[in-house]
Amino acid sequence: MEGKPQVEIYDTTLRDGAQMEGVNFSLQDKLRITEKLDEMGFHYIEGGWPGANPKDVAFFREVRKLPLKHAKICAFGSTRRADSAVEEDRNIRLLLESEAPVVTIFGKSWTLHVTEALKTTLDENLRMIEDSVSYLRKQGREVIYDAEHFFDGYKADPEYALKTLQVAWEAGARILVLCDTNGGTLPHEVEEVMKVVRERLGKGVPLGIHAHNDSGVAVANSIAAVRMGAVQVQGTVNGYGERCGNANLCTVIPNLWFKMGVASIPEDRIRKLFELSHFVSEIANLRHDDYQPYVGRSAFTHKGGVHASAILRHPATYEHVPPEAVGNQRRILVSDQSGKSNIVYRAKEMGVDLDPKDPRVDALVQKIKEAENFGYQFEGADASFEILLRETLGEKVKFFDLESFRVIVEKRKEENTVTEATVKIRVDEDVVHTVAEGDGPVHALDNALRKALERLYPALKRIRLSDYKVRVLSEKEGTAAKIRVLIQSTDGERVWGTVGVSTNIIEASWEALADSVRYGLWRKLRREK
Incomplete structure (x- = not known):
């Protein structure tokens, strides 16, 4: 990373990410994710809000036992309450009792929140920021100041929003993080506001960005902020977060490295982003987003025949970066939009070398187009496709x-x-x-x-169904509609998918089930040979 500009990665998956609907990390989940993020070379890991719940209290106790090598653990909390002494504030006390080396404190930037949410005066809010940051610094903590609702606050009252930053900086904050808490700011606005902040505070004041995705531009806003000099990006793995989520670090990190020449985590860890993304979704017990940039299963997947043909000649024709650079892999799909190139590529992946001029390739393409016209889909049914391929080539997969x-x-x-x-x-x-x-x-x-x-066939005892999905293909036909059934099976070593289609759901299920058993037995027999 020598010679490249450097940006710190601040992860808030365990706090902001845990606020996403459907996410409920256990203590062990949070500790496992912490170890993974540290292994990835993230700079800061926000563990939670001490005192918010017993789980977060336990986390800060247990995380001290982990032999972390890269990341600093951050405790998150608010400034002191209005009209109270900072030394007596329960929230501030709990932040210190967490023994986290870094405290991320958030304060109000928006006059609306000061007067309506806090029910206090603008001057008292400034004192709350100053007292909290100053006191935590005197207690030996590194302080990151999150300027909550900063962009909305700036639009409402630029001078006051800027004043809150000035107070936090002079009180001892190491970095000032501008938060788009409601997620309503667009990239050009981020750049315009950050330019003013930079001019007012001076280039020596480090700035960060914390973007929410309510307008679908959290990643773009993070990139815009870095363009304007931000040296820290806050976000979450997979973009998890409240409402529409936070900036997705699995997209931000490779964008910085590959598109802007900006370093963040070590280069060899970037190749583990795919693994990280899937690890966290598994821990969160959420289905992974196949269409996520860089780390989604479909990110480097090609379906159209023209695309597949070009990819085989030169990957850069339809891939902006090599999939291996983030730990992903290229996939060529077989469908009614496929050409010979798709078939040849998929066959090669299955250990079959085909000559594109072989007439059997034409026959296979035609069979696939006819099957998909009827309602079959081979994108999630790799085993059904391989059976079709091998039987077209004259191999028996019957049993x-x-x-x-x-x-x-x-x-x-x-x-x-x-x-x-x-x-x-x-x-x-x-x-x-x-x-x-x-x-x-x-x-x-x-x-x-x-x-x-x-x-x-005793080997059948090891084969079991792991997933079963039904899709109605012609809804207007009502109970006479055509049904597609996708079955996923496993033998404990590998997972494969099969498909069946019929107007009778039981017949469609039988077809997918029979293919699943045939493929599992054929695979076992082939390995033994």
Whole structure:
């Protein structure tokens, strides 16, 4: 990073990110994320608000036991209450008792909040800022001052907003962070306001940015602030945060490095951003956003045939950075928009070298277009595609043939519903006829198929369904609508997807289920060879 401008990364996933709807980190979750952020080389990690809840109190106690190598832990809180002595303020006392080496204190910049929320005078608010920052500094803490609602406050009363910054700086704050708390400021406004702040306070006063995403520009605002001289960016992993979220550090960090030549975390850690993003979403128990820039699964995914063909010749034609630079990977999809290049690329990933001039490639492209026209989708059904590919090339991925199946669902008054499936399949010359019950039609079919096959194929015991999704394709048809079923399966080592389509949900489910079992058995047999 020598020679590059440097920006500090301040993470508030554990505090601001935890305020997002649907997020509830446990103490262990917060400690695990802290270790991961430190491993990534983040400069500051905001642990929470001491005293806000027992969990945050416990966090500051337990985090002291972690052997952190890079990050400083920050305790977050407000200035002292109006008309009270700072030495007697409970919030200030708890911040000190947290023993965090850094305290991030927020104060009011907007006259509306001073008079209506705090119910105090403008002068008293300035004293609250000065007393709090000064006292914390005298207690040996590094103080980061978050100017809450700064941009809204500046628009309402520029002189007063600037005065709050001046007071915080003179009281001993190490850095002044301008907060777009309501998320309503646009990038050009950030640049205009920061220019005035820089002129008024002088270039020697370090500034930071804390942006919310209510206008969809939190990342853009953070970049604009850095352009105007900000040396710290506050944000969260995956942009988690209250309402519409905060600036997404998984986007900010690579934008700074690749687009602006500005360093933040070590270069080798940038290649772990994909891992970090997915780690935090897993800990938060939230589905990862596939369409997230840089770290989303679809960020380097190509579907159109023209795109795929160009990518194979030169990746820069449709990729702004190499996917490996952030730990992601390129994906070429197979769909009704695919050309030969998509098929050849996907086949190569599966260990099959195809000549684009091979007539079987044309046949496969045609089969895929016809299948997707009917309602199939292979983007989430890699196993169904591979079965289609290999069978088109003459390879057998069969193992069994269906003779018939029947499903009976019986409901009697207030008793539990009983579901029973009967399956008749042919394995070579043998016909196997089994019956099994289950928690619903698909579960019963799965149990009956396993009962028929496990004696012949013991490997089936390791294969299980891990996800089941249903999509109605023609809603206007009502109960006669065409249904697409996607099944995800695993053998404990790998996960694969299969698809089935029919106007009958049970038939569509059977098709996806049968493909799942065939693929799992074929994969096991292939590994043994």
